[in-house]
Structure formats: structure tokens, C-alpha cells
Amino acid sequence: MTENIIFKALSDPTRRAIFDKLAGGGRNATALREGMEISQSAMSQHLSVLREAGLVREERQGRYVHYEVEPQGLLLLIRWLAKYRTYWPARVDALKALLKDMDQ
Amino acid sequence: MTENIIFKALSDPTRRAIFDKLAGGGRNATALREGMEISQSAMSQHLSVLREAGLVREERQGRYVHYEVEPQGLLLLIRWLAKYRTYWPARVDALKALLKDMDQ
DNA sequence: AAAACAAATAAGCCGATGCTTATATGTGGC
DNA sequence: GCCACATATAAGCATCGGCTTATTTGTTTT
Numbered sequence: 001m002t003e004n005i006i007f008k009a010l011s012d013p014t015r016r017a018i019f020d021k022l023a024g025g026g027r028n029a030t031a032l033r034e035g036m037e038i039s040q041s042a043m044s045q046h047l048s049v050l051r052e053a054g055l056v057r058e059e060r061q062g063r064y065v066h067y068e069v070e071p072q073g074l075l076l077l078i079r080w081l082a083k084y085r086t087y088w089p090a091r092v093d094a095l096k097a098l099l100k101d102m103d104q
Numbered sequence: 105m106t107e108n109i110i111f112k113a114l115s116d117p118t119r120r121a122i123f124d125k126l127a128g129g130g131r132n133a134t135a136l137r138e139g140m141e142i143s144q145s146a147m148s149q150h151l152s153v154l155r156e157a158g159l160v161r162e163e164r165q166g167r168y169v170h171y172e173v174e175p176q177g178l179l180l181l182i183r184w185l186a187k188y189r190t191y192w193p194a195r196v197d198a199l200k201a202l203l204k205d206m207d208q
Numbered sequence: 209a210a211a212a213c214a215a216a217t218a219a220g221c222c223g224a225t226g227c228t229t230a231t232a233t234g235t236g237g238c
Numbered sequence: 239g240c241c242a243c244a245t246a247t248a249a250g251c252a253t254c255g256g257c258t259t260a261t262t263t264g265t266t267t268t
Contacts, residue, residue, distance in 0.1 A: 004117050007111070007114055007115045007120070008115050008225095010111055010115075011111045011112050011114075011115035012225085012226075013108050014226085016111070016184075020187075023187070023188050023190075023191065028244080028245090029244075029245065030243090030244065030245085038227095039227075039228070039229090040244085040245075040246095041227085041228075041229080041230095041245090041246085041247085042226070042227060042228085043245090044244095044245060044246055044247085045226075045227085045246090045247090046226090047245095048246080048247095060234090060235090060245095062235065062236070062244095063234070063235040063236055063242095063243065063244050063245085064235095064243095064244065064245085065244075065245065065246095069188070069191050071191050071192075073191070074185065074188060074191060074192060077185060078185065078192065080120075081178065081181060081182065081185060083124075083127070084127050084173070084178060086127075087127065087173050087175050087177070087178060088175075088178060088182065112255095116255085116256075118256085132214080132215090133214075133215065134213095134214065134215085142257095143257075143258070143259090144214085144215070144216095145215090145216085145217085145257080145258075145259080145260095146256070146257060146258080147215090148214095148215060148216055148217085149216090149217090149256075149257085150256085151215095152216080152217095153255095164215095164264090164265090166214095166265065166266070167213065167214050167215085167264070167265040167266055168214065168215085168265095169214075169215065169216095
């Protein structure tokens with residue numbers, strides 16, 4: 001689960017869209033395809049890449065496979081970004097929201 | 105300067121290494137190459153990609169071109185990550201350090 | 209002006225990547 | 239067992255991406 005695999009996995013917009021959908025709630029591959037104009041095979045391959053990168057976890061449930069975001073998945077990316085926090089813009093909405101979330 | 109261009113730019117390990125070097129201090133392309141076993145042309149092309157992604161800024165200084173990290177560059181990546189903060193592991197060293205930095 | 213050096217660009221090569229279609233594997237219901 | 243459905247995998251194709259070499263552009267020095 002190297003940093004590089006994660007960046008590669010997230011470098012494709014379709015995979016980021018899939019990840020985003022999963023972040024809104026775990027579901028199976030068929031449900032993921034809804035409204036996405038993507039073949040069954042392509043979806044399966046994308047999910048495989050996301051899983052290899054540790055961004056997604058899967059669990060078989062009967063004849064479906066349930067996918068969901070792996071909470072540890074973004075860790076390396078967070079660490080990578082944190083290395084450069086001297087370069088983060090000082091006042092960023094996202095940061096403020098993040099702070100509010102964490103400050104407890 | 106779309107999100108996608110940034111992810112693509114950072115998906116290459118050589119470019120992340122270049123960015124990392126620049127984060128340690130701005131310098132020109134020749135200096136960047138030191139200890140990196142990369143051709144002049146390849147370096148120039150990588151820097152071009154980083155610049156297009158808004159991660160790096162350049163300024164001509166005589167016959168050298170000085171490159172440095174563009175402070176706004178990581179903004180979109182930060183925003184992207186912040187979207188998924190419900191999935192961030194609660195106790196992360198990087199986060200704690202970040203908090204300490206920001207909480208003032 | 210000419211030579212020397214820094215960087216950018218052009219063109220081509222080749223491996224990586226995302227897609228397609230076709231087929232295989234897994235699982236539940238009849 | 240057999241069929242239907244969910245997902246994975248194989249194989250091939252087209253495009254993309256990072257590299258190379260060669261050349262061009264820009265700037266300083268003499």
C-alpha cells in the first residue's frame with residue numbers, strides 16, 4: 001500500500017467519482033453503476049484498483065459484494081499533504097471546517 | 105487549474121520528488137537535477153506539468169529560471185481531502201501536528 | 209558577433225492504462 | 239441440477255504519458 005499506488009489510483013477521475021459515491025454510503029457494484037454510464041467490467045476493474053490502493057474495502061454479502069470506503073485509506077495521502085503544511089494557505093474554508101471537527 | 109490536472113501531476117513519483125525538493129527551497133532546473141539522474145529535457149517537461157497544475161511557479165532570473173512551490177497549489181487537494189474528513193482516522197500524528205500549527 | 213550555458217520544444221518510441229467484448233466464477237432461488 | 243444474476247478475469251485495442259535525442263530559444267560572457 002505504497003503512497004504511489006494511492007496517487008495512481010486517485011489520478012483517474014472515474015475512480016475518484018466512484019470513491020466519492022462510496023463515501024456517500026457503501027453499496028454493491030451494480031448499485032454503484034447507477035447513473036454512471038460505465039460497463040460492468042470497467043467498474044469491476046476500477047474497484048479492484050481502489051481496493052489494491054487500500055482506499056476501499058469489500059465484503060461479500062450473498063451474491064453481492066458490498067464495497068465501502070476504507071477509513072485508513074486516506075492516511076498516506078494526509079501524511080503526504082501534512083509534510084507541506086508550511087505551504088498551506090493560512091485561511092482556507094476547508095481547514096476551518098476541519099479544525100472545528102477536530103477541536104474537541 | 106482543475107482538480108484532475110493536480111491529481112495527474114502528482115501521480116508521477118518523479119514529479120512528487122521534484123515537488124518535494126522544491127518544498128525544501130526554490131532553485132533552478134539545473135540545481136534541481138543534482139543527484140536526481142534525470143535528463144535536462146525530462147526535468148523541463150516535469151516542471152512544465154507541475155506549473156500547469158499550479159503547484160509550482162517560475163520566474164526568470166538572468167539565464168536561469170527560478171522555480172518554487174506555489175503556496176496556493178495544494179488548495180484543491182486540501183479541499184478534496186477535506187470532503188472526506190468523516191473518514192479520516194481520528195488519531196493521526198500528522199493531524200495532531202497540523203492542529204497544533206493551526207490552533208492559534 | 210561569437211561562444212557558452214540554461215531551458216524549452218519537437219518528434220518519436222514504448223510501456224502503462226482505461227476501455228471493450230467475451231468468458232469464467234460465485235452464489236441464491238427454483 | 240439448472241437457471242438467473244453479480245462479479246471477476248482474459249484478451250485485445252487505442253490512447254496517454256514519460257522518456258530519449260535533436261534542435262531551438264533566451265541570456266550572459268568575452
